[in-house]
Amino acid sequence: MSDKFISIEAIAKRYPGADGATTTVFENLWLSMARGEFACVIGHSGCGKTTVLNILAGLDVPSEGAVIVDGQAISGTSLDRAVIFQSHALLPWRTVLGNVAYAVSSKWRSWDRAKVKAHAQTFIDLVGLTGSEHKRPSELSGGMKQRVGIARALSITPKMMLMDEPFSALDALTRGTLQDEVRRICLETGQTAFMITHDVDEAIYLADKIFLMTNGPGAVLAEVVENPLPRDRGRTDLHRHPLYYALRNHIIDFLVTRSKTFAAETPGHDPRNVPLVQIGKPGLTIASDAKPEPSRETSWPGQARA
Numbered sequence: 506m507s508d509k510f511i512s513i514e515a516i517a518k519r520y521p522g523a524d525g526a527t528t529t530v531f532e533n534l535w536l537s538m539a540r541g542e543f544a545c546v547i548g549h550s551g552c553g554k555t556t557v558l559n560i561l562a563g564l565d566v567p568s569e570g571a572v573i574v575d576g577q578a579i580s581g582t583s584l585d586r587a588v589i590f591q592s593h594a595l596l597p598w599r600t601v602l603g604n605v606a607y608a609v610s611s612k613w614r615s616w617d618r619a620k621v622k623a624h625a626q627t628f629i630d631l632v633g634l635t636g637s638e639h640k641r642p643s644e645l646s647g648g649m650k651q652r653v654g655i656a657r658a659l660s661i662t663p664k665m666m667l668m669d670e671p672f673s674a675l676d677a678l679t680r681g682t683l684q685d686e687v688r689r690i691c692l693e694t695g696q697t698a699f700m701i702t703h704d705v706d707e708a709i710y711l712a713d714k715i716f717l718m719t720n721g722p723g724a725v726l727a728e729v730v731e732n733p734l735p736r737d738r739g740r741t742d743l744h745r746h747p748l749y750y751a752l753r754n755h756i757i758d759f760l761v762t763r764s765k766t767f768a769a770e771t772p773g774h775d776p777r778n779v780p781l782v783q784i785g786k787p788g789l790t791i792a793s794d795a796k797p798e799p800s801r802e803t804s805w806p807g808q809a810r811a
């Protein structure tokens with residue numbers, strides 16, 4: 506992995522408020538990711554997660570600061586940065602194949618129909634929709650629609666995938682299956698991924714790194730938590746890892762308590778040098794100890810939410 510594939514540098518987002526005042530959602534936010542990393546951002550509603558994702562996508566602009574992707578400051582949207590939203594945003598009059606092919610032909614305008622179709626089919630197969638190519642969105646379940654969104658995003662071979670709570674509207678079983686698929690695809694393709702989630706267990710399963718944001722307005726990136734679980738982790742035995750509960754407790758403690766009290770309790774916080782929390786490594790102060798909590802094993806999947 507190369508260092509700083511994505512670099513968010515001192516960005517702020519402000520909106521005009523009532524009485525001529527200004528509301529600062531966040532300011533002086535610094536964040537970086539290496540190529541091929543999977544990061545999840547967790548924080549309470551309104552702290553600015555979607556705003557950060559939209560800025561990364563080029564759908565929104567920061568009031569201050571810059572975002573550098575692969576050595577270049579971004580300006581506007583790009584087919585290098587694919588977004589998967591909670592609502593799949595498919596074209597209702599196009600089939601599964603038509604939706605994916607539309608994205609493919611937008612990226613490779615010189616390709617003929619056969620090449621576009623073959624490329625689109627590869628990604629439809631990858632997300633397990635073989636046989637549903639000619640269905641329209643109205644004929645698909647929520648999980649299938651989300652698969653089309655994932656296939657469409659992956660088909661343009663973006664440099665990064667931006668996901669805004671992509672599975673939150675799905676039932677637990679479908680959510681689990683799609684989490685498995687996104688994880689497999691990202692590992693296989695070396696995709697760099699930035700995902701917003703309210704689901705602590707989803708973050709632990711998917712992420713290499715978890716960004717913890719304090720409450721807004723005036724939210725800050727409080728900590729970057731390194732996931733100590735092995736990269737080839739499996740969903741069913743995740744909770745047996747000796748550091749699983751320490752990690753989970755650390756994130757939940759942050760959400761329950763420290764996300765509110767962080768500013769008052771951490772006056773010297775340097776937004777440019779946000780602490781990297783490495784649970785289980787000596788010399789680290791973490792909010793919770795590493796004692797396992799067997800009762801929590803029954804809460805899998807996805808019970809702890811921001």
Ligand SMILES: Nc1ncnc2c1ncn2[C@@H]1O[C@H](COP(=O)(O)OP(=O)(O)OP(=O)(O)O)[C@@H](O)[C@H]1O
Nearest residue numbers: 520521530548549550551552553554555556557721
């Ligand atoms: N166009 C706008 N004008 C004024 N304020 C806005 C605008 N868009 C967003 N905000 C405010 O910015 C803040 C951050 O919004 P954002 O959607 O990024 O939060 P979030 O952390 O993604 O929340 P959630 O988890 O609920 O999706 C919120 O307080 C929101 O009200």
